[in-house]
Amino acid sequence: MKKKTIILVTLALMLLGVNTNAQMSEKPRVIAMTDGEIDDQCSMIRFLLHANDMEVVAIIQTNSIFQRGGWSNAGWIEKQLDAYEQVYPNLIVHDPAYPTANELRSKLFLGDQDSTHIVVDTDVIRRVPGTESMIDPTHWADTPGSDKIVETLLENDPRKVYIQAWGGGNTAAKAFQKLKTQYPSEYERAVKKAVMYNIWYQDGAGNYIETYHPDVTLLVSYYFSGTWDYGSQRYTDGFAKNYLHNDHGPLAALYPQDYISEGDSPAFLYTLGSGLRGYEDPTYGGWGGQFYKIEGLKNVYRDVDRGSYLRWVEVANRDFESRLRWCVAGKYEDANHKPVIAIPGGLEKTVKSGETVTLNADITEPDSLDIDGIWAKYSALYEQLGFNKESFVEIAPQRYPKYNAYWWQYKEAGTYNGYIDIVAVDSGKSTFVAPKVDKPETLHLILEVTDTGIPALTTFARVIVTIFPTDK
Numbered sequence: 001m002k003k004k005t006i007i008l009v010t011l012a013l014m015l016l017g018v019n020t021n022a023q024m025s026e027k028p029r030v031i032a033m034t035d036g037e038i039d040d041q042c043s044m045i046r047f048l049l050h051a052n053d054m055e056v057v058a059i060i061q062t063n064s065i066f067q068r069g070g071w072s073n074a075g076w077i078e079k080q081l082d083a084y085e086q087v088y089p090n091l092i093v094h095d096p097a098y099p100t101a102n103e104l105r106s107k108l109f110l111g112d113q114d115s116t117h118i119v120v121d122t123d124v125i126r127r128v129p130g131t132e133s134m135i136d137p138t139h140w141a142d143t144p145g146s147d148k149i150v151e152t153l154l155e156n157d158p159r160k161v162y163i164q165a166w167g168g169g170n171t172a173a174k175a176f177q178k179l180k181t182q183y184p185s186e187y188e189r190a191v192k193k194a195v196m197y198n199i200w201y202q203d204g205a206g207n208y209i210e211t212y213h214p215d216v217t218l219l220v221s222y223y224f225s226g227t228w229d230y231g232s233q234r235y236t237d238g239f240a241k242n243y244l245h246n247d248h249g250p251l252a253a254l255y256p257q258d259y260i261s262e263g264d265s266p267a268f269l270y271t272l273g274s275g276l277r278g279y280e281d282p283t284y285g286g287w288g289g290q291f292y293k294i295e296g297l298k299n300v301y302r303d304v305d306r307g308s309y310l311r312w313v314e315v316a317n318r319d320f321e322s323r324l325r326w327c328v329a330g331k332y333e334d335a336n337h338k339p340v341i342a343i344p345g346g347l348e349k350t351v352k353s354g355e356t357v358t359l360n361a362d363i364t365e366p367d368s369l370d371i372d373g374i375w376a377k378y379s380a381l382y383e384q385l386g387f388n389k390e391s392f393v394e395i396a397p398q399r400y401p402k403y404n405a406y407w408w409q410y411k412e413a414g415t416y417n418g419y420i421d422i423v424a425v426d427s428g429k430s431t432f433v434a435p436k437v438d439k440p441e442t443l444h445l446i447l448e449v450t451d452t453g454i455p456a457l458t459t460f461a462r463v464i465v466t467i468f469p470t471d472k
Contacts, residue, residue, distance in 0.1 A: 027055045028162050028271035028279055031149060033111060034264070035064040035167025035202070036071025039230060041256050043166065043264040044077065048084050048104070048251065049323040052097040053272055056104060057152050057161065060145035062111040064167030064202035065120055070113035081105055083250035087327040090249075094326040094335060111145030111171030118168065119204045127201040129220055129300045133211045135204035137174040138181075149175035153190035154183065162271050162279065163196040166264035169205030172196060176213040191215045195279075197267040197288065199224055214298040219282055219291055221266055222302065227309040229263030236260040239317065249327035260317065266309060269316060275341060275460040276446070284444070284462070285413050287312045304412070318455040325455075333368070336453030339403050340364040341428075341461045343447075349465045353436045359463060361428035361447050365402040373454060374400055401427075403451040413444035416467065434467045441467050 032047060034040045061072040085101035092098050119134045120127050149172055152161055163172055176194075179187045195217045198206055209216050226232055237259040244255040270288025271279045278286020282301040283293070290308035291301035303309075322336050329335035342362040351357050371393055375382075382392050407422050407430040420432045420443065428447065447461040 026159065027053060029055045029057050029152075029157075029159055030268060030271055031058045031060065031152065031161060031163045032056075032268060033060045033062045033145070033163070033165050033167065033169065033171055034077075035062050035067040036074065036076060037064075037067050037167065038256050039261050039263040040166050041076055041080075041254075042260070043262040043268075044080055045251060045255055046262060046265055046320055047268055048080060049091075049320065049327075050268065050272060051099055051104065052091070052095045054268070056099065056107050058107050058109050058145070058148045059104070060109045060111040060148065060171055061113070062145065062165075062167050062169075062171050063113045063115065063118065065118055066202065067167060068115040068118055070167075072110055072113060077108060078105075080251065080254055083254055087249045087251050090328060090330050091323075091326055093330060093332055094337065109143075109145040109148050111143050112140065112168070112174060114140070114170075117170050117203065120201070127207065129201075129206065129210060129218070129294050129297055129302060131207045133204065133208040135170070135173065135208050137170065137177045137208070140170075140174050142174065142178065143171060145171045146174040146178065150178055150183075150190075153179065153193055154186055159193070160195050160279075161193050162268075163194055164264075164267035165196060165198045165202065165205070166267055167199075168203035169196065169198060169201070169209070170203050173205040173208050176209060176216060180213065188215060195219070197221065197270055199264050199267055210297055210300050217282070217299045218301065219270070220300070220302045221289060223289060223304075223306045223309055224263050224266045226306050227313065228260075228265055230261050233260040233313070236317070239321070243321050243324045247328070248324045251327060252324050260320075269312075273312070273460065274315070274319065274338065274458065275462065277347070277462045283413065285410065287316050290412060308412075315458045318457060321455045322457055336451065336455060336457055337366045338457040338459045339449045339451050340366065341447060341449055341459050343461050343463060347461065347463050349463060350468065351434045351465060352468050353434050353470045355434045357432055357434055357465065358425075359407050359422075359430045359432070359445060359447070361405070361449075361461060363403065363405055363428050363449055365451055367402075367451070367453055369397060369400060369402055370453060371396055400452055403427075403449050405447060405449040406430075407445055407447050410444040410446050410462070414442045414464075416441040416443050434465070437467050437469055439469065443467065 061070055063070040081101050081104055179190050191213055192215045197219045199221050210218055240259050244252045266288040273286035276286040278284045282291035285308055289303040291303050294300045325335045405428045422430050422432045424430050443465040445463045450456050450458040
């Protein structure tokens with residue numbers, strides 16, 4: 001099916017009042033703060049290839065305890081954007097939503113790189129939420145980066161702003177301090193929109209913000225270590241050899257590591273997740289991990305465990321591979337694209353105990369079945385069975401469906417402390433009986449659709465079902 005057909009199908013679903021998943025929802029507004037470390041440079045390449053999925057408000061160069069002077073003078077982001085500009089004509093063949101390189105260049109800002117503002121020691125893993133604040137940014141100079149955060153939060157736009165601290169967070173700390181002192185009537189409204197994802201507390205900003213700006217939602221990631229950081233995915237050296245350092249365009253060629261090494265990627269993967277809706281609530285879980293609220297702190301969350309990241313790594317990396325292929329695929333049909341899911345009736349359901357609930361989805365696969373690829377892989381087997389290429393073409397659609405779909409319960413995200421039996425009816429359709437509850441409980445049910453292209457790409461939809469007791 002061609003891209004124009006997909007657009008027409010999607011428009012038709014809109015006209016029919018169908019509530020679709022993340023493909024048609026508002027893009028998350030993101031501000032990335034980076035200290036320019038090697039793993040930041042790796043993460044930025046993936047970030048740029050996901051720029052079609054986000055509204056990039058700003059990319060701010062900062063520092064951290066590990067990179068006290070920052071790396072803004074090295075020009076590494078500028079080099080990546082030059083390379084992005086070269087692959088941009090191919091990227092927009094696969095999704096016209098990609099911003100131009102000049103648009104992204106206009107989002108570059110310099111943040112706080114003053115090393116005297118770094119007040120924590122190198123054992124940052126011990127700088128946990130609830131530790132005494134050690135900084136006061138009152139007399140720090142404004143920076144273009146901190147002023148951009150202020151400007152963004154003051155806008156008459158109610159959407160959340162996802163601020164990512166790949167390194168230190170002092171630039172954001174200054175912005176919140178300025179909002180509080182210079183815009184007191186707007187301060188509360190502004191900071192309540194801020195969701196700040198921290199890869200550790202890499203300077204004194206985290207403890208300062210949670211103490212003096214408690215309306216800011218803070219997420220602190222510790223288990224990025226052991227899942228995405230240096231050495232955690234050393235087994236991906238073959239991936240790097242095949243798709244980063246093997247003629248996949250000038251942007252991929254800039255990837256500085258010989259395996260996937262992206263300790264900061266969870267900060268923006270949190271806002272993605274291909275329909276998982278994880279960014280709507282820290283406890284939901286998604287590509288950037290799952291979080292729990294820390295007792296005694298108003299809006300501070302930390303990650304649950306490594307498993308809340310690891311369960312999504314393979315899917316996220318296949319998505320990355322597809323985008324690297326887009327960089328060199330000048331025709332839409334020369335690359336794979338994710339299935340599109342639409343959920344009739346919406347992503348939230350309310351039922352009573354004992355009701356039979358039907359989960360239904362309309363699934364569109366944008367790509368044709370790769371008959372040539374399948375035949376090349378399995379021709380020897382089918383020839384032994386008496387098939388030639390022509391006869392194989394007739395049976396291939398039955399033997400190799402375009403996608404596989406199934407519903408499953410994401411138990412850790414819901415409040416119902418038990419499992420339900422989900423009965424598959426056909427592709428994309430299942431039923432279950434709402435369990436008995438004594439008070440309202442929630443179930444998070446995930447539709448996972450994986451196509452049979454190369455690489456196999458997965459789209460999700462999350463339906464949240466609230467169950468009420470029968471007597472309510």
